[in-house]
Amino acid sequence: MERFYIMKLKRLFSSFSAALIIVALAASPALAAERIRLATTTSTENSGLLYVLLPPFEKKYDIRVDVIAVGTGKALKLGENGDVDVVLVHAREAEDKFVENGFGVNRRDVMYNDFVIIGPKTDPAGIKGSDAVSALKKIAAKQENFTSRGDESGTHKKEKKLWGQTGVVPAGGWYLQTGQGMGATLQIADEKQAYCLVDRGTYIAYEDKIELIILCEGDERLFNPYGIIAVNPKRQPYVNYVQAMALIGWITSPAGQKIIGEFKKNGKLLFHPSAYK
Numbered sequence: 001m002e003r004f005y006i007m008k009l010k011r012l013f014s015s016f017s018a019a020l021i022i023v024a025l026a027a028s029p030a031l032a033a034e035r036i037r038l039a040t041t042t043s044t045e046n047s048g049l050l051y052v053l054l055p056p057f058e059k060k061y062d063i064r065v066d067v068i069a070v071g072t073g074k075a076l077k078l079g080e081n082g083d084v085d086v087v088l089v090h091a092r093e094a095e096d097k098f099v100e101n102g103f104g105v106n107r108r109d110v111m112y113n114d115f116v117i118i119g120p121k122t123d124p125a126g127i128k129g130s131d132a133v134s135a136l137k138k139i140a141a142k143q144e145n146f147t148s149r150g151d152e153s154g155t156h157k158k159e160k161k162l163w164g165q166t167g168v169v170p171a172g173g174w175y176l177q178t179g180q181g182m183g184a185t186l187q188i189a190d191e192k193q194a195y196c197l198v199d200r201g202t203y204i205a206y207e208d209k210i211e212l213i214i215l216c217e218g219d220e221r222l223f224n225p226y227g228i229i230a231v232n233p234k235r236q237p238y239v240n241y242v243q244a245m246a247l248i249g250w251i252t253s254p255a256g257q258k259i260i261g262e263f264k265k266n267g268k269l270l271f272h273p274s275a276y277k
Helices: 002-013 018-026 042-047 050-061 072-080 092-100 132-142 154-166 182-192 200-206 241-251 254-262
Strands: 034-041 063-070 086-089 104-119 146-148 175-177 195-199 213-216 223-231
Touching (some): 034 042, 034 072, 042 200, 050 063, 063 241, 072 092, 092 154, 104 132, 132 154, 154 195, 182 200, 195 200
Parallel strands (some): 146 195
Antiparallel strands (some): 104 195, 104 223
16 A cells, blocks of 8 residues: 555655755655665775764655665665665766666765774875876875775776876785775774875864874865765666665755754864755
């Protein structure tokens, strides 16, 4: 009965905005205790943001959000396969391709921060104050330890793009690919006193746990925008599109954006809301 009601709502609100879908959900007791699956980046999850952003949505609409934290590449693949209902990721080129290929619809800007290159306080490669590309060139030239996620995440995609601009193909014992999330990669980098590319939000969340410091920041090439996308119900008819659009509506609403804009660790802002410009 609930599935029939959902399909009826899909037809009814197919041409309406996410805001109207939220109104329908709030007034529909038949949709109580629904669940949706959100694939998002480990950097978003590691930052702790979801622990404050999702509960108000779940309480208001009685929809449980099951979070799957993986790299952006894996998150988009889950969306392609219809294994999740909505994705929250940070690799704009990959996001646009996901939508252009018909796997996702209704992409919205959510927030942004930036990437930074961190390393040992002694800075053996001498990268402090350098732009991102020059910093990587110096690290490679001296073959100082560098830890990469190596997992096709948004962070890894950014790192590969930066390496491509250096003309260097990183390889050898100094270049370690962890194949793990941002938090785990940070801890490995700290153990090895290695350089690492990390989003500022995760670094702030972990800076009390590691000794590595920010050495390279402020380069416009390190800009890090996040977007949220519903999985296309025409491509994957069994996804919970109505609830996915409700979540998108909530996260990009003034209330959701306010939570993002006020989320801090150690008095520092981790993300800047960007749904409204």
